[in-house]
Amino acid sequence: MRAMPAKRKTKNVGARRRRRSVQRKTKPQFGADGATAKEKPSAACPIVGIGGSAGGFEAATEFLRHLPPKTGMAFVIVQHLDPHHASRLPNLPTPKPNTVYVQPPNKCVIAKDGALTLVEREKRLNVAIDHFFESLAEECGSRAVGIVLSGTGSDGTAGLRAIKAAGGLTFAQSEESAKFDAMPRSAIRAGFVDLALTPREIAREIERVSNHPYIRGPLSDPEEIEKAAYKQADDLGRIFLSLKKQTGVDFSAYKESTLIRRIQRARQQERDPSAL
Numbered sequence: 001m002r003a004m005p006a007k008r009k010t011k012n013v014g015a016r017r018r019r020r021s022v023q024r025k026t027k028p029q030f031g032a033d034g035a036t037a038k039e040k041p042s043a044a045c046p047i048v049g050i051g052g053s054a055g056g057f058e059a060a061t062e063f064l065r066h067l068p069p070k071t072g073m074a075f076v077i078v079q080h081l082d083p084h085h086a087s088r089l090p091n092l093p094t095p096k097p098n099t100v101y102v103q104p105p106n107k108c109v110i111a112k113d114g115a116l117t118l119v120e121r122e123k124r125l126n127v128a129i130d131h132f133f134e135s136l137a138e139e140c141g142s143r144a145v146g147i148v149l150s151g152t153g154s155d156g157t158a159g160l161r162a163i164k165a166a167g168g169l170t171f172a173q174s175e176e177s178a179k180f181d182a183m184p185r186s187a188i189r190a191g192f193v194d195l196a197l198t199p200r201e202i203a204r205e206i207e208r209v210s211n212h213p214y215i216r217g218p219l220s221d222p223e224e225i226e227k228a229a230y231k232q233a234d235d236l237g238r239i240f241l242s243l244k245k246q247t248g249v250d251f252s253a254y255k256e257s258t259l260i261r262r263i264q265r266a267r268q269q270e271r272d273p274s275a276l
Helices: 003-026 056-065 129-142 157-166 183-190 199-209 222-231 233-247 258-270
Strands: 045-054 074-079 097-102 107-112 115-120 147-150 170-174 195-197
Touching: 045 056, 045 129, 045 157, 056 074, 056 199, 074 107, 074 129, 107 129, 129 157, 129 233, 147 183, 147 199, 157 170, 157 183, 170 183, 195 199, 195 222, 199 222
Parallel strands: 045 074, 045 147, 074 097, 147 170, 170 195
Antiparallel strands: 107 115
């Protein structure tokens, strides 16, 4: 009889130890709405950032008019708004597919932990588009999509640079079709734009890529990218040698994972369905 409590106590202690051990090994990191870090809500819903200023409202309207109702993507419009402009950006924990959100005035929106978060805008500089695009690049990586529409100034250029560096897709309204071409021109001439098109053409391109594995696939794992780089090192080496002989440019100094990511993106733009 005396041994029974001791036995139960020993069993319970062992169970507690096992539970604590499991908890330490599998303790999840939660985002804003309770999703784990490995399963961010944004992974299930691609986000397209749209930046514009003067003339951007008309361009965004044209873009949305030619966009199919069900792309499975969320669209966040960031503009240089008048302080009295009405906002349509609710405080939702997770961006929903087939939904358009518009940033409120005097605020910046960022993508973080699978949610859209409002932060105070810097009073000195109006770079709300850059802020959002940069957060989108960090949050979504190679699945980030950024669009710069009509506007004055250069806001959006640095943001597209971040998205492009992350392996995402970047668009700008063509200079000829923009009411104010300074913003798209800045991004285009900086070399951070994959495609410069009219708003209608951008909508068609977004429709085309919306179900592509490059956009719909899981977020890129840096370790897997590195493994792929090593696996293809021999083939790349031969390609580098051939390119150096043909052009005199030595690409071997580039980081191989970056080259692979950009090759995948180029294949996607060329409508190659095998580009994953």
